[in-house]
Amino acid sequence: xxxxxxxxxxxxxxxxxxxxxxxxxxxxxxxxxxxxxxxxxxxxxxxxxxxxxxxxxxxxxxxxxxxxxxxxxxxxxxxxxxxxxxxxxxxxxxxxxxxxxxxxxxxxxxxxxxxxxxxxxxxxxxxxxxxxxxxxxxxxxxxxxxxxxxxxxxxxxxxxxxxxxxxxxxxxxxxx
Amino acid sequence: xxxxxxxxxxxxxxxxxxxxxxxxxxxxxxxxxxxxxxxxxxxxxxxxxxxxxxxxxxxxxxxxxxxxxxxxxxxxxxxxxxxxxxxxxxxxxxxxxxxxxxxxxxxxxxxxxxxxxxxxxxxxxxxxxxxxxxxxxxxxxxxxxxxxxxxxxxxxxxxxxxxxxxxxxxxxxxxxxxxxxxxxxxxxxxxxxxxxxxxxxxxx
Numbered sequence: 001x002x003x004x005x006x007x008x009x010x011x012x013x014x015x016x017x018x019x020x021x022x023x024x025x026x027x028x029x030x031x032x033x034x035x036x037x038x039x040x041x042x043x044x045x046x047x048x049x050x051x052x053x054x055x056x057x058x059x060x061x062x063x064x065x066x067x068x069x070x071x072x073x074x075x076x077x078x079x080x081x082x083x084x085x086x087x088x089x090x091x092x093x094x095x096x097x098x099x100x101x102x103x104x105x106x107x108x109x110x111x112x113x114x115x116x117x118x119x120x121x122x123x124x125x126x127x128x129x130x131x132x133x134x135x136x137x138x139x140x141x142x143x144x145x146x147x148x149x150x151x152x153x154x155x156x157x158x159x160x161x162x163x164x165x166x167x168x169x170x171x172x173x174x175x176x
Numbered sequence: 177x178x179x180x181x182x183x184x185x186x187x188x189x190x191x192x193x194x195x196x197x198x199x200x201x202x203x204x205x206x207x208x209x210x211x212x213x214x215x216x217x218x219x220x221x222x223x224x225x226x227x228x229x230x231x232x233x234x235x236x237x238x239x240x241x242x243x244x245x246x247x248x249x250x251x252x253x254x255x256x257x258x259x260x261x262x263x264x265x266x267x268x269x270x271x272x273x274x275x276x277x278x279x280x281x282x283x284x285x286x287x288x289x290x291x292x293x294x295x296x297x298x299x300x301x302x303x304x305x306x307x308x309x310x311x312x313x314x315x316x317x318x319x320x321x322x323x324x325x326x327x328x329x330x331x332x333x334x335x336x337x338x339x340x341x342x343x344x345x346x347x348x349x350x351x352x353x354x355x356x357x358x359x360x361x362x363x364x365x366x367x368x369x370x371x372x373x374x375x376x377x378x379x380x
Contacts, residue, residue: 122300123264124364130299137299144362145303148291 001040001071008034011073020074028077029087032062036092040066041073044093049103053133056081058107062089079109081132088113106131203339210253210279211333212242217252217276221269222259224285224319231322238322243329249275254332257311259319260288262300263362266308270359273309280345281312281336283328285320293318307358310344 002019005011009021009031023031035041041064048061062075079086088111089096100111105120108129119125128135220228231238232245246252249272257269273282284305287293292303305311312335315328335341348355 121264123267126364135299138297140299141297141303145292146307147296148304 001066005035005039014074017070018072018074020076022076022078025077025079025086028062028075029089029092031075032064032089032092035064035073035075041071042067044089044096044099045072047096047099047103049107049109049131051081051107051131051133053081058084058109060086060103060109084108085110085112087111090114105129108132207337207339211336214243214254214281214329214333215246215252216243216254216256217249217272218245218247219255219272220258221261221265222286222288224258227285227319227322227325228256228258231325236322236326238326238329241326241329241333249273250277252276253279254281254283256283256285257289257305258285260286260293260295260301261305263302266302267363270309278345279343281332282309282344283313283315283325283332284311285315285317285325285328287316287318290314290316302362308355310347310355312341312344 002011002013009023012020014020036043043065044062045065046063048063050059050061052059057078058081060077060079062077064073064075065071077086084107086109088100090100090113097114097116100109100114101116101120103109104111104114104117105122105125106129111117122130127140130137220226230236232243243254249255253276255269255273255276261269273280282305284290288295288301289305289311292298292301295301296303302308313328313332315324317324320328336343
């Protein structure tokens, strides 16, 4: 199965059950169509995304699975971080609707042809998408929330326990 | 006494739980009745909801002290916010709370409602619940065991009986501006769940 695909694509073996190939983003639809028809990798199990801010790219991994769920094939696509666009896979896999909607919300990637790219988990979110690495989570939290007083002293618990024990001992001796 | 069970009789005989209200006899009676029939909204917000089934069913059976589950906010007296509370949940919590009839009380479970807990640096989870709705009783722990939840209920009962503390719903009326301002800080002007926003993309 893999050997027949190796005629067309450079496939790297990661583990016994995991294979990987890298393609250009223009070939995405064509490749996935070809692989699903001509091999046993028949369904999409997930779309994973990594933000490589140093290289200015998003790396998306389309993970295809066999009908027995025993082998996975990762199809890696790099897209630029600015104005990131990809064609939707809705026509091949209907389940990609939710995955693409999630990626749109968390990374801001546009999937052309998917009409469900509106609010999903975050309602009325006005900032940049929160899983992009330029989003400073701590700064956002400090700006929007009040913390309860008492956490900032950050004392070592063991020292505090020792101090309390010594205090209790002193009181006990004083009572005698 | 077997381990894991609260000796409820002992708790009741404790001086702390005797009626010490300075109000009139009728008011005392009303407070007593009120403390003995607490209807809880069956609504779980976070992982803490997993401790509720054992609390309400035969193992701990909280119904023996007058706490019963209710299906809708309009029938309930008590709202339990059980664990972490995201923006999206908080909108629903506020809406449910505002629908409940007075007198109403809020019990907050878990360290997440107290100071954010393990979600202290999360962009999507609130840190202090009492900024947005008044809380009558905090039960700490991650997660609190059913015994702790029962103790929280018993303490709340004694608070209601003795009218010791100002109830949360009175605070919510008095300082409504404070709570609404805090809610606006994170939601903008859309405090209620905006159902139009969810369907905005449908027409395209």
